[in-house]
Amino acid sequence: MPMPRLMGACRFAVEFLYFGFKNARACLFVSLFFAAVFLVPRAGLPGLARYDVLLVVALAIQAWMVWSGLETVDEVKAITLFHVVGFALEVFKTSSGIQSWSYPDAAYTKLLGVPLFAGFMYAAVGSYMIQAWRLFGLRVVHHPPYWMSAAIALLIYANFFTHHYIGDYRWYIAACALGLYARCTVIYTPVDVERRMPLLLAFVLIGFFIWLAENISTFFGVWRYPNQLGAWSMVHVGKWSSWSLLVIMTFTMIANLKHIKAQIQVPD
Template structure:
């Protein structure tokens, strides 16, 4: 018998929640670890080193149990490298946007290796959503244009310390490019639509909340949080939303390349 009305909506909502939890598996387990691992570490192992070990263990288990494919792992590794490079620059003595105040054997240039997994977690979520919700995009701008915009955004994260911040201009271009773009997702049997820009903003908001949790627990600190904790500036919400857009574009770009290679073969 076909379910209608409230019953059907309830089933769709339930499956939406289940698939969201599944898509957030890596990110959720990783941030649970951030919450649970004591600041002093365990058994003589520092918190940063433990978080790196836990992140690697989660990643290994997901691949071993086929919750994540090797292709997905390669893409996530790329997000890790890009994120870690950004962390190295932002935490350098000349920039000092934030810092990791604790000791750890797994720190390179003052940045713990686990930090790259925070960016990888965003990539993992988007990749998992793409598969679990059978995402389809309507009116997406040409991939090459989206890739150029994503590159400009990533470069601006570095260059705005020297030649001015053009994030507002990049955001304006993004609004124009993605104004008609719609993401279609299927929780269970019915397809739903959402403006792609709204999806970027919503995901960015939840990352901003997670960033507040991480800084509250002292895993990293912004300059205004050293004396006493304060909420992360709301402007970071916008930065994270744009970084989500960049991550989404990289995922789409990699999928497009793979599709072209497959067709060529």
């Protein structure tokens, strides 16, 4: 939608509104899912526990988005991968030897102590990124070699597990990621003009909003950290860095999947 006559403050205002609208549209799955988190009573619905209801809602939202054409089958395949990766991490973090957090409520759809809906919280991050990539027509310039970005993503994921045994190397990995993506810029189009943003800034901002969502979720008792079992307290700000690293991992998975698909796609 070209807007050649708009300049200065008017153009900024219109682009800002479009930027917000497209981000809201990209957050559709996230918004609907967290609305269910807030609206479903702690006691659940008659005959169905809260965690079970949230799983049904998440599956229904996903099915509706595919049916309506808001998500493609390929996108659902990628989101399923995020679900599996996230659920595996949840199982480890809530295991008896670790217990970084817990899901205190009973449910029929718990597997290894983790409700199956939990993977959708990670899938929601992937869904947002995939939707935003398409809606904003994202392009990335000065992307590092794909094997290097994949190696950093694997190190980030591994550190979530290994720091319980051999120390937390989060900041060393973050420093490597900082150097790897320092020149990387994301180009996006709110309306009709391309804009630029340092990719690292996008990682930090998305990580911050996930940290806010985590505070809301723990306040409503969806899950609890050990220090929140007696009374709710704010999630430590240090978790912001963990979420930002998870965002880097998620972005890398999407970028590499798109790269692989482009490499194997047969030209018309």
